[in-house]
Amino acid sequence: xxxxxxxxxxxxxxxxxxxxxxxxxxxxxxxxVSLIGPNGxxxxxxxxxxxxxxxxxxxxxxxxxxxxxxxxxxxxxxLGITRTFQIVKTLNEMTVEENVxxxxxxxxxxxxxAEEIAxxxxxxxxxxxxxxxxxxxxxxADRKRVEIxxxxxxxPRILMLDECMAGLNQTEIKxxxxxxxxxxxxxxxLLIVEHIMEAIMPISDKVVVLNAGKKITEGNxxxxxxxxxxxxxxLGERYHAKSKKS
Amino acid sequence: MVKNKKILFIIIAIxxxxxxxxxxxxxxxxxxxxxxxxxxGEAWNIITGxxxxxxxxxxxxxxxxxxxxxxxxxxxxxxxxxxxILGGIIAAVVxxxxxxxCFKLKGHYFAVAxxxxxxxxxxxxxxxxxxxxxxxxxxxxxxxxxxFAKRLFYLQFNxxxxxxxxxxxxxxxxxxxxxxxxxxxxxxYLKAIRESHEVAESIGINPxxxxxxxxxxxxxxxxxxxxxxxxYILYIDPFMxxxxxxxxxxxxxxxxxxVGNVFGPIIGxxxxxxxxxxxxxxxxxxxxxVDLMIYGLLIxxxxxxxxxxxxxxxxxxxxxxxxxxxxxxxxIEATSGN
Numbered sequence: 001x002x003x004x005x006x007x008x009x010x011x012x013x014x015x016x017x018x019x020x021x022x023x024x025x026x027x028x029x030x031x032x033v034s035l036i037g038p039n040g041x042x043x044x045x046x047x048x049x050x051x052x053x054x055x056x057x058x059x060x061x062x063x064x065x066x067x068x069x070x071x072x073x074x075x076x077x078x079l080g081i082t083r084t085f086q087i088v089k090t091l092n093e094m095t096v097e098e099n100v101x102x103x104x105x106x107x108x109x110x111x112x113x114a115e116e117i118a119x120x121x122x123x124x125x126x127x128x129x130x131x132x133x134x135x136x137x138x139x140x141a142d143r144k145r146v147e148i149x150x151x152x153x154x155x156p157r158i159l160m161l162d163e164c165m166a167g168l169n170q171t172e173i174k175x176x177x178x179x180x181x182x183x184x185x186x187x188x189x190l191l192i193v194e195h196i197m198e199a200i201m202p203i204s205d206k207v208v209v210l211n212a213g214k215k216i217t218e219g220n221x222x223x224x225x226x227x228x229x230x231x232x233x234x235l236g237e238r239y240h241a242k243s244k245k246s
Numbered sequence: 247m248v249k250n251k252k253i254l255f256i257i258i259a260i261x262x263x264x265x266x267x268x269x270x271x272x273x274x275x276x277x278x279x280x281x282x283x284x285x286x287g288e289a290w291n292i293i294t295g296x297x298x299x300x301x302x303x304x305x306x307x308x309x310x311x312x313x314x315x316x317x318x319x320x321x322x323x324x325x326x327x328x329x330x331i332l333g334g335i336i337a338a339v340v341x342x343x344x345x346x347x348c349f350k351l352k353g354h355y356f357a358v359a360x361x362x363x364x365x366x367x368x369x370x371x372x373x374x375x376x377x378x379x380x381x382x383x384x385x386x387x388x389x390x391x392x393x394f395a396k397r398l399f400y401l402q403f404n405x406x407x408x409x410x411x412x413x414x415x416x417x418x419x420x421x422x423x424x425x426x427x428x429x430x431x432x433x434x435y436l437k438a439i440r441e442s443h444e445v446a447e448s449i450g451i452n453p454x455x456x457x458x459x460x461x462x463x464x465x466x467x468x469x470x471x472x473x474x475x476x477x478y479i480l481y482i483d484p485f486m487x488x489x490x491x492x493x494x495x496x497x498x499x500x501x502x503x504x505v506g507n508v509f510g511p512i513i514g515x516x517x518x519x520x521x522x523x524x525x526x527x528x529x530x531x532x533x534x535x536v537d538l539m540i541y542g543l544l545i546x547x548x549x550x551x552x553x554x555x556x557x558x559x560x561x562x563x564x565x566x567x568x569x570x571x572x573x574x575x576x577x578i579e580a581t582s583g584n
Contacts, residue, residue, distance in 0.1 A: 051448070053444070053447070053448075072447070072452070073447040073448060074446075074447050074450045074451055074452045074453075077447070077448060077449060077450035078450045082448065082449065082450075084448075085444070085445070085448070089442045089444060089445045091437070091438055091441045091442065091445060092441060093437070093440075093441060094437060094438075094441070098434065098437075101434060102434045102435065102437075102438045102449060103449045105431045105434055105435065106449060106450040108431075109431050111429065111430060111431070114431070114434075150445075150449060151448070151449065153449075154449050154450055
């Protein structure tokens with residue numbers, strides 16, 4: 001099967017700092033791919049490269065057989081890749097419903113249609129009871145949900161979630177996990193950056209691990225957690241040695 | 247929406263009734279200026295209130311409108327109605343040319359750039375002979391005995407009453423357009439851009455294009471107001487028309503009323519214009535600037551205690567009293583009857 005999104009040898013530099021070095025992987029249709037790695041591994045940078053917020057130094061991003069490397073972020077969004085932000089950017093002066101409607105306007109000019117899409121999305125994400133609350137008055141959990149809902153309202157084929165579970169409690173994390181699986185059922189592909197392993201491992205079809213800008217490994221969750229290099233990257237040399245002994 | 251329509255209806259009804267109650271020239275003059283500036287405020291609100299791009303150079307578009315209709319009439323004897331539309335188009339083109347590079351700037355830098363552009367345009371008009379340079383133009387007056395049809399055609403009236411209604415029609419059209427925009431796709435997109443460029447881009451909005459559309463509409467409306475103003479006072483010169491004073495008046499009255507709200511400009515204008523007109527009448531030459539002193543004080547108070555303007559105060563009061571729309575309308579009634 002042809003991949004829906006193909007990241008080919010992406011390298012991104014900021015001055016002499018190499019944030020991403022020669023990274024390649026693919027996302028297939030109806031697949032949840034998660035991108036993990038320690039802080040500063042270059043996950044968000046890679047996100048920005050894929051969605052057109054940064055111009056990668058070299059390499060290519062192919063979506064649905066089309067080269068989207070040089071496109072602007074809004075063009076990419078129109079094609080069907082929508083992202084959320086790690087540092088949530090709720091539109092504070094708008095209500096939850098208006099936040100979601102702004103996203104819903106992407107493929108329609110009619111307010112009525114946008115309202116319908118927003119309603120569906122609000123129900124799916126469980127935000128219906130809060131639809132009239134101003135963005136500024138939301139809790140962090142709800143803000144993250146609005147972030148996802150707003151992105152979802154643009155009706156993407158690939159939804160890219162940047163740490164949408166960080167700072168949430170167990171119940172809330174469970175809700176987001178369920179939501180991800182629901183979206184997969186609906187036929188979306190998800191590319192998720194996440195730190196919370198117990199949340200991400202059960203739902204991922206594939207895990208890509210980055211460390212210090214390089215891809216260490218990729219594969220199904222079980223293989224990845226047992227990978228030597230991954231343990232080294234997360235726990236350090238010493239603990240890696242210890243875990244070997246035992 | 248329904249509540250908004252009610253408020254709008256009340257405001258327009260009050261303004262329409264004033265000429266029936268009083269025919270005092272000073273009052274009517276104040277109403278006409280009030281309407282012109284309220285319309286300008288609405289125009290400014292589109293680019294600044296909705297899209298969040300502070301423009302300090304709206305006098306440029308205002309002036310281009312005033313000059314275009316005047317020149318078209320003065321040089322070629324063509325009806326100002328044509329000049330009015332032409333002025334709008336020229337202002338929109340100028341706006342497009344100046345904004346495209348300026349939109350690369352953010353926040354204060356954009357504001358400073360618009361200010362500079364307005365000054366440049368003023369200097370051009372000061373030293374441009376075709377438009378009579380610094381001397382200014384007195385519009386040719388049509389015969390006193392002309393009938394109403396001819397007067398309407400040339401937009402010159404002996405009395406002030408027709409002006410009140412023409413400006414009222416213009417204002418109504420513009421405020422309806424603004425409330426339509428606010429609730430359309432464009433309104434939502436502009437607000438998203440105002441709050442965060444990045445979010446806007448991430449959900450498929452091209453910020454530059456939408457800001458440009460907003461600027462074009464804003465410039466077009468401002469230019470029409472300019473033409474109206476020129477036809478009303480029948481004399482223009484660059485120092486008066488392109489003045490920083492006018493740019494600032496537009497900004498300040500909208501800030502006082504409430505930025506980003508369709509009723510902001512009319513509320514602000516209802517306080518500001520009568521204040522400046524009547525202090526001018528009462529105090530004469532010695533009182534120049536008294537209105538600005540009072541106004542400055544009001545602005546300081548507003549920005550310190552209620553950045554949303556008078557509208558914000560009204561909203562707070564209505565929320566407090568829980569009598570949803572009664573309080574709001576009462577306040578607006580009181581201010582527009584000034």
